[in-house]
Amino acid sequence: MKRLIGVIGGRECSPEICNIAYQVGKLIAQNGFGLVCGGRSGVMEAAARGCAEHGGLTVGILTGEDKSEANAYIQVAIPTGLGIARNILVVRAAEGLIAIDGYYGTLSEIAFALQLQKPLVGIRTWNVEPEMPTAQSAAEAMEKLLQLMP
Amino acid sequence: MKRLIGVIGGRECSPEICNIAYQVGKLIAQNGFGLVCGGRSGVMEAAARGCAEHGGLTVGILTGEDKSEANAYIQVAIPTGLGIARNILVVRAAEGLIAIDGYYGTLSEIAFALQLQKPLVGIRTWNVEPEMPTAQSAAEAMEKLLQLMP
Amino acid sequence: MKRLIGVIGGRECSPEICNIAYQVGKLIAQNGFGLVCGGRSGVMEAAARGCAEHGGLTVGILTGEDKSEANAYIQVAIPTGLGIARNILVVRAAEGLIAIDGYYGTLSEIAFALQLQKPLVGIRTWNVEPEMPTAQSAAEAMEKLLQLMP
Amino acid sequence: MKRLIGVIGGRECSPEICNIAYQVGKLIAQNGFGLVCGGRSGVMEAAARGCAEHGGLTVGILTGEDKSEANAYIQVAIPTGLGIARNILVVRAAEGLIAIDGYYGTLSEIAFALQLQKPLVGIRTWNVEPEMPTAQSAAEAMEKLLQLMP
Numbered sequence: 073m074k075r076l077i078g079v080i081g082g083r084e085c086s087p088e089i090c091n092i093a094y095q096v097g098k099l100i101a102q103n104g105f106g107l108v109c110g111g112r113s114g115v116m117e118a119a120a121r122g123c124a125e126h127g128g129l130t131v132g133i134l135t136g137e138d139k140s141e142a143n144a145y146i147q148v149a150i151p152t153g154l155g156i157a158r159n160i161l162v163v164r165a166a167e168g169l170i171a172i173d174g175y176y177g178t179l180s181e182i183a184f185a186l187q188l189q190k191p192l193v194g195i196r197t198w199n200v201e202p203e204m205p206t207a208q209s210a211a212e213a214m215e216k217l218l219q220l221m222p
Numbered sequence: 223m224k225r226l227i228g229v230i231g232g233r234e235c236s237p238e239i240c241n242i243a244y245q246v247g248k249l250i251a252q253n254g255f256g257l258v259c260g261g262r263s264g265v266m267e268a269a270a271r272g273c274a275e276h277g278g279l280t281v282g283i284l285t286g287e288d289k290s291e292a293n294a295y296i297q298v299a300i301p302t303g304l305g306i307a308r309n310i311l312v313v314r315a316a317e318g319l320i321a322i323d324g325y326y327g328t329l330s331e332i333a334f335a336l337q338l339q340k341p342l343v344g345i346r347t348w349n350v351e352p353e354m355p356t357a358q359s360a361a362e363a364m365e366k367l368l369q370l371m372p
Numbered sequence: 373m374k375r376l377i378g379v380i381g382g383r384e385c386s387p388e389i390c391n392i393a394y395q396v397g398k399l400i401a402q403n404g405f406g407l408v409c410g411g412r413s414g415v416m417e418a419a420a421r422g423c424a425e426h427g428g429l430t431v432g433i434l435t436g437e438d439k440s441e442a443n444a445y446i447q448v449a450i451p452t453g454l455g456i457a458r459n460i461l462v463v464r465a466a467e468g469l470i471a472i473d474g475y476y477g478t479l480s481e482i483a484f485a486l487q488l489q490k491p492l493v494g495i496r497t498w499n500v501e502p503e504m505p506t507a508q509s510a511a512e513a514m515e516k517l518l519q520l521m522p
Numbered sequence: 523m524k525r526l527i528g529v530i531g532g533r534e535c536s537p538e539i540c541n542i543a544y545q546v547g548k549l550i551a552q553n554g555f556g557l558v559c560g561g562r563s564g565v566m567e568a569a570a571r572g573c574a575e576h577g578g579l580t581v582g583i584l585t586g587e588d589k590s591e592a593n594a595y596i597q598v599a600i601p602t603g604l605g606i607a608r609n610i611l612v613v614r615a616a617e618g619l620i621a622i623d624g625y626y627g628t629l630s631e632i633a634f635a636l637q638l639q640k641p642l643v644g645i646r647t648w649n650v651e652p653e654m655p656t657a658q659s660a661a662e663a664m665e666k667l668l669q670l671m672p
Binding site for chain 3: 223224226256279281283287289292296297298299300301302303304310311314315
Binding site for chain 1: 523556
């Protein structure tokens, strides 16, 4: 079974945040994992691109009813039709997660990850201290996450 | 159609927090609203009790598959079997919400309420500034919430 | 806690089917139960009207994100935003169900009711023999359902 | 993006039915598709095995909260925690579906597939005429399904 790391973040991102997300996706692939995310634009797309372009598997769990809402780098699209109730599914599908930037949807996913005691590292995202380790770069986040994962 | 106010908070509460939740439930009933919550123990039970004991309708949207998990003050039990994916349903069913204390589940509900732009007031709960008004008592919370609701 | 009987059926109905649904709703109220349904038009609306006009509580578990999609006779609206994934919630919320006419959505609810071993009686609906008792009138259906309910 | 065909059927199967499911999975892989199913035992396991052993991608959308409930041939596990509300997700994730044997859970999935107008072929399963084409073998089912798929 493919081991999946989740990337959570907003549907829009600055060039700098997008680059971090891309690097995170690249590192997920290079460490032998697949990526799971919400399948849409912004952080989700940049991370999926980074993963897919380095040979990693990408899974997108979508809010809508149709696969066409997935970004171009999603290989396995799961259109749920559940709206943002799908946020918990992204968290459950991941062994560990990296949160990058993001807004309220990302906060709900951080909350679920903490509730389910999933390994989680944040990069420039919501500050939910003391439980949530943070990192300043993709490399630092991946290193910290791998230490937290069993 | 019954207008519903949501109360979100943890499954355990101190006597002081339980009393605040009870007062919130009482005020919901006295202002002519029904109450919707997660239907379980702690803040949910205290608020439902306050509402039911003052003639208000109480709705509990449950995580599990069986009505028996509802607390004794829930009049309309909706056992979803969806686990914590039901959190978003509590938020959607409410016209406005009061968050009291709570832990990660409550944080996920606060995040969803902010994402859906629902009127929301917090009492001794997660600090998600600047978007979220706070109050120190049940009466202040209800007053602020009613001002925010259309 | 209010005991709820579910009514499942299509979003459109002939005058004859609508009348049967209305009578079922009326009997639900007269027997001291509340009604739960999908909250929309057709069979759901006719049954909710029959229940509400005879003093019964009506609960509508909606596919969409907004209470405005509920019919005019729903007193407690639960907008799930889950799309037709909400079908299972209607079944879970009911102690027993009456299926009237309907199409594929109704068939999915019949299937879930049988899977969960809920008491279920059908009126002019899908034929899923031998497990599913049927009736020709609202009165016969209610009588059979009450015999099946604990 | 990987194109997925869904296989729906029961958690238990006779040797004959298991063999048909295995052949269906094999044909899915040999025709260049991935397989999506409920991820558990019986028909789901036999089909996933057939697909995986012939180089196809296998996706399991699980009822429970944990990947460990997936059968040994699932490569991408999506533990939803939604219980049987996940049935609709299996249907949505598939471009077309083959139903094999099965019981009430399978009937709910057939109903959803028909409601969503997904291409669907049944082998020795529920008889929902006239809408649902049937086949006597894995090869016939795949041939009919591919003709129905755009």
